[in-house]
Amino acid sequence: MRLSSYYSPTLREAPADADLVSSKLLIRGGFVRKVAAGIFVYLPLGLRVLKKVEQIVREEMNSIGCIEVLMPIMQPAEMWHASGRWDDYGPDMMKLRDRHERDFALGPTHEEIITTTLKNELNSYRQLPLALFQITTKFRDEIRPRFGLMRAREFLMKDAYSFHADYKCFKKAYDSFYAAYSMIMQRIGLRYIVVEADTGAIGGSESHEFNVIASSGEEKLLFCNCGYAASDEKAEYSYVLPDTEDSELPIxxxxxxxxxxxxxxxxxxxxxxxxxxxxxxxxxxxxxxxxxxxxxxxxxxxxxxxxxxxxxxxxxxxxxxxxxxxxxxxxxxxxxxxxxxxxxxxxxxxxxxxxxxxxxxxxxxxxxxxxxxxxxxxxxxDLKIVRRGDPCPKCGQALQETRGIELGHIFNLGTKYSESMGALFNSEEGGMKPFIMGCYGWGISRTISAVVEQLHDKDGIIWPRSVAPFEILILPLLKHGSDGFAFAEELYYTLLKEGYEVLIDDRDASPGVRFKDADLIGIPLRITIGRSFSQKMVELKLRDGSADLTVDISNGTEMLLETIKELLDAYKPAEIGREEA
Ligand SMILES: [Zn+2]
The missing domain is CATH 3.90.960.10 (YbaK/aminoacyl-tRNA synthetase-associated domain)
Structure with a gap:
């Protein structure tokens, strides 16, 4: 892509209402624009990142045999009445009425739709287990949308649902989602922690949250050296009954x-x-x-x-x-x-x-x-908020605390929805039974914010290669029409042919502006063709600062291409500036 004809408007200053570093950088870098509180437009660079996150999540779902579907955003109220959540879900659910005075909700989640859709057709143990997922827009009418994409009202999410005849089969699926979610974190290249979590409005009996470690995170997480980890909403402690005080005084x-x-x-x-x-x-x-x-x-x-x-x-x-x-x-x-x-x-x-x-x-x-x-x-x-220093419920050591951004959440729903909505199947032993269900969410758009929260410096974003909008930025500093510029153009086509995603900054802007934009946008590898080109040298720099070198091209570009490959293959920005838990 040529930056001269691309659309990625960068800003020197972030708007005053951008609260987190990630909100500021994503707006300044030309990735997103805010339309209304908690509602965003994805500009071309932002959409590229979004699609990459989506694809990693999709591939990991496919790898555990979860099958993709697509469900509607607008959902009839009857389904929500059937599950009892029309009233229970609370004001986060955006309700609306059509021209026939029928009530609908903009889906904040999709348990009702999936259960209703499958309940008359998925009816034999022979069809089980089944796991389906979708990647779609959800709407939650947050009282105070904030933190950019992190707590938006309209957002993109992957949600999956699994159906089982018995608990043992469910547990196997739950474990495979757990593994797939860990793999998503690793593939994106994030430092994360998995914690036991509260099931909240989704209900059910057990759940785990996958959190990116970030000091700006909304989630307070407690963890122990023994391996115990829980969100503060869920965290327990080892309770010791105090002795009764002796002196009994009159009220x-x-x-x-x-x-x-x-x-x-x-x-x-x-x-x-x-x-x-x-x-x-x-x-x-x-x-x-x-x-x-x-x-x-x-x-x-x-x-x-x-x-x-x-x-x-x-x-x-x-x-x-x-x-x-x-x-x-x-x-x-x-x-x-x-x-x-x-x-x-x-x-x-x-x-x-x-x-x-x-x-x-x-x-x-x-x-x-x-x-x-x-x-x-x-x-x-036990109703108190557990804090740093309270004794671990497993081993009694003092609990430690960190902050995280929740990206993934997996739930054991048990028979909560299948029972309330009459979703039954013919069991192997004979007789009708409610499905045992699991549900598994992943915040796709929120992942973008989480990556930026964890990976940035004072100059801008440091994208890991996995989700970077482009892998390589070519920066020709020499005049249009010069040998150096021609070399940059040639290199651009060579790298495209090699299969890289390349952006060339062929704009007329000053070197200062273009260097600043390069750091802000955060593409992993920058190739600068500047003054040293007269000595047949080209500069390579990784965005996280882990490599900054020149390559001699007097005998052709073979060595240059090799170095580019090596640098990108080894690029692991998450290991830089490790934020200790
Ligand atoms: Zn412990």
Missing amino acids: EKVMTPNARTIEQVARFLNVDNSKIVKSLLYKGRDSQLIVLIRGDQELNEAKLRAAMGDQTLTLVPPEEVSKHLGVEAGFVGPVGLPDEFQLIGDLSVKNIGNVVVGAMERDMHYINAREGRDFTIKRWE
Whole structure:
């Protein structure tokens, strides 16, 4: 491709609303343009990268016998009613109505469509197992789309679904997806970590997340030397029941004027945050509950939703609390609470005595409250956010923490969808059974951002060869019509013939502008034909700085071609500037 007639507009400055390094570089480099919040156009260079990611993912799916299909983006509401997710999915699902007043959703995911499509035709154990995938646009109406392609509303995703007669067969597929996903990470050339993850709105019983390690990542990941690794939504810890404190003091109501937050109460009463118990009001599908957790801990909502089996559970906003409880947020507590509120206790509250709790009265708290005496918790759960330093659930060592960008996620759906949607098959033993299903997602467009987050420097992007828009950039600095320029042109055609993807910067722009653009766009190998051409020398430079050399072409281009091949074959930018986990 000739840059003079290509379309790749570069910018010196990123737009003010570009938040992450990857958003800035992808816009400045002319890869994407934002149309609206979370909605992007892929310009030619960006589309080339996207297609490469897509192809790697497609090949790895094919290699494990997963077969490609294509499902619609617009999906009828009935299918979502059948699975119960029309209401459960929440406001991320973009709903719309057609001219006949029929409800539809823009697919945020495709379990409903695939199950409905297959349920009457895939009906014998003889047809199993089956695994299908698609690469298509999804739409999730994020409340705050941000981080460029990372948290977009419209995005490209690979999703796969597998159907099995029994768990053993499912597990085999799950393991092969696990291996294929690891292979995708390795082929792209990314440093990654696989963690146990929460199943969230997708449901099911077990799942793993494939994360690219990046300090800017949204996912907080906990891991241990023993091999345990989990997302912070899922992470567990090894719980030890503390001894009950001896001195049992009588409960007492005290004034705490305007002290609403844990910090304010702690300061006012001069106690540690760990001696205060937070009471949080949650509202779900058809329940209201109060969750108690120690003041120095944070509640993990994913764990709460999973424990209660209700994905709709949300914290009641402070301004609405008094409507439900007759007291303002900040003074809610478990003592003397009406019966219709279920009390759920985080393990951190177990066996601690003499604690401060809200007194269900404005500006009042109880001190020296005690569970079992002043209030009773019937249900205990591990609901806290596990942090760096908490003991590993497998071996007890202190957990470590890193950040990641989630690219892949694999789920054991069990019979959740097949049961709710009546997708059954004739089993070998006779009788109808629901399928055991797995689902497997990979964020294609998000992968681009993740690569850039991990691989860049102050001057621009450092594409690995696997997904680079082009492999080689030829930069002729000599005048059009000169011998040097003619050589560059000739080399361009030679390299194309050799099968390389080559871009030649034959623009009239100054060398400074063209060098800057070359670094910004980040093509792996730059071949510069400049002043040293008069001594029959050509400069080769790898974008990550691992090689910068000149090759003598006075006896022809054989050595040059050999060096180009060697350099590109060995190019592994992910190993440069390793970000320690
Ligand atoms: Zn461990």
